[in-house]
Amino acid sequence: MHVAGAPSGDAIATRSAITRAGPGRGVSHGLERADPRRGAPRPRPVPDGGTTAPPAARAAFASFLGALRARNAPEGTVREYQRHVAEFLAFLDGHGVSWLAPDRGTLRAHLARLAERDLSASTVGGSLSAVRSFYRYAARQGWIAANPLLGVRRPRRPARLPRVLSLDEARQLVEAPTRFPAGQQDLLLRDAALLEMLYATGMRISELAGLTIDRVDLERRRLRVVGKGSKERELLFGRPAAGALARYLRRRPALAVGRARSARLFLNAGGGPLTARGARMIVDRWVRYSGVPAGTSPHTLRHSFATHLLEGGADLRSVQHLLGHANLATTQVYTHLSDATLRSAYRAAHPRSGRARAAGRSG
Template sequence: MTATPSSEELLPESMARVLGEYERHLVNERNLSEHSVRAYLGDVAGMLEHARRLGLDSVEEIDLRTLRSWLAQLQTRGRSRATVARRASAVRVFTTWLARTGRAPTDAGALLLSPKQAKTLPAVLRVEEATELIAAATEQAADGSPVGLRDVAVLELLYATGVRVGELVGLDVDDVDRDRRVVRVLGKGRKERSVPFGLPAARAVEQWLREGRPLLATEASGPALLLGARGGRVDPRVVREMVHRRLAEVPGAPDMGPHGLRHTAATHLLEGGADLRTVQELLGHSSLSTTQLYTHVSTDRLRQAYRQAHPRA
């Protein structure tokens, strides 16, 4: 998988070779998903192309001035602070790898600063909105439609577990321990974790496996837990479109996709008394600072409720 062939063709041979080696490192050693590898390579290739335009022929020549010039160019082109920060982070990972593997004499990105991102709190559903979302889908699936039953199972699992949509669609039937109500999830970096789910999700999955999946299953289904209308493993895009469509039917609910249900699950867990470390483990976050965002969400929701309810707010 070469994510940026057009960029590599423009690069000096030595840079293109190193970029190819970095791709193999991301795939074979870091076990990143195809999407993540493509994103990393695209960001690094953009920086290398900028270095080439400055007259550099190899990665050994890249220094802090080169990287700052590249960031300045991104900003003058109107790239958002979030985009610039993400690309700077990707390049810092690359320059660290260069230095660690002896491909560059020093880590040129070690002192590279990027603009601080303005933290925006993710939208989340209220408990009653999440309940109504699933109740409406359940009512519509009462006719026994296999796709309807699958949608209920999808919504229940997303809200119950907080898994990413890619993790959800990657589940096999055997990944679900229906007796213990635990699902085995393969997360980022191929890290495996076990996530519990409640009785409503268990009932939805049981009904889907008993009444819905057999009607869609074909030879192409394999062990996939969740199937598309043609019998193959359901596509993440189908799940995203379904979540957006279902939420549009819930009065007052914000528009969001599966990741919004992940935010919602985490927020409701914390509001219900779960500690940060537990939520970190359930969501598969490598850093506790990522999970701490949800404490800000909960505080913000508390503040809004106070302003609305207290006569002297």
């Protein structure tokens, strides 16, 4: 993608000192053509193997860094761009790709390599920004016809597995309101029922906030929720959740005194419908009080619900229905079997696991 007549490395190095761009323009935008009356910026050492790049690339790189400094870019930003662009130039050189003709696939491969090193998303994004900025500058200088890397997005990082509460931690959280020494009894009973229902059913916090009394069958321990896409599904809950809900329902009228009657199951302290945001705040408060790991959220309870079901022997299709997922692959992301469970399943089922072999000999 080299423009006919593009300058050689020596020409780039001797012609480029960058005039300041107009006020208010970003570091990576508005870089003007060099003023031939000024000398070129002195090349600085290029870190991370960038010195292996051809002389023309090194000269263009030095010119780019000089342009950043001429724009009064913070030195930390200049060093960061220097490191990122040097890494990319070294990557090109190592793969036999001309610095004048990288394509989007080359940049994506470089970013994927960074992601594989488990660098943070901000580091990978910083590399993308720096490299695109360098080639934007090269295009404005006329060294290449156009920036070949426009439109490249940072690669998706593998989804990190969210934390799942242990059985003891889940019990510690949902039972926390019952151990609270003092407080408004109506609200404590509400909070106990709310936590029990979240963990017992795995419902989304928005589904819980929208739940109405008429959709709960306390005797049969079932309820109906409207999930994503306005799809309705039936959920089950056990005796502990049923008991907590019954105790709350007996005291619920006290919360609604002086307010118009609401069909919503859970009410706020003023007697109005509890919002999803209000429900999250309740969970946050009991997370802090109970001592379970910081960052535990309603979604953590949902993940824990699914994982504990699988560890207890439930099949994936059943868990998919209870979570309200249209796609089984989505359910698999929500379920994280413990190492102990996986080891136990392997040893019990695989013919060469050791335990299975020993059992075969004993028979």
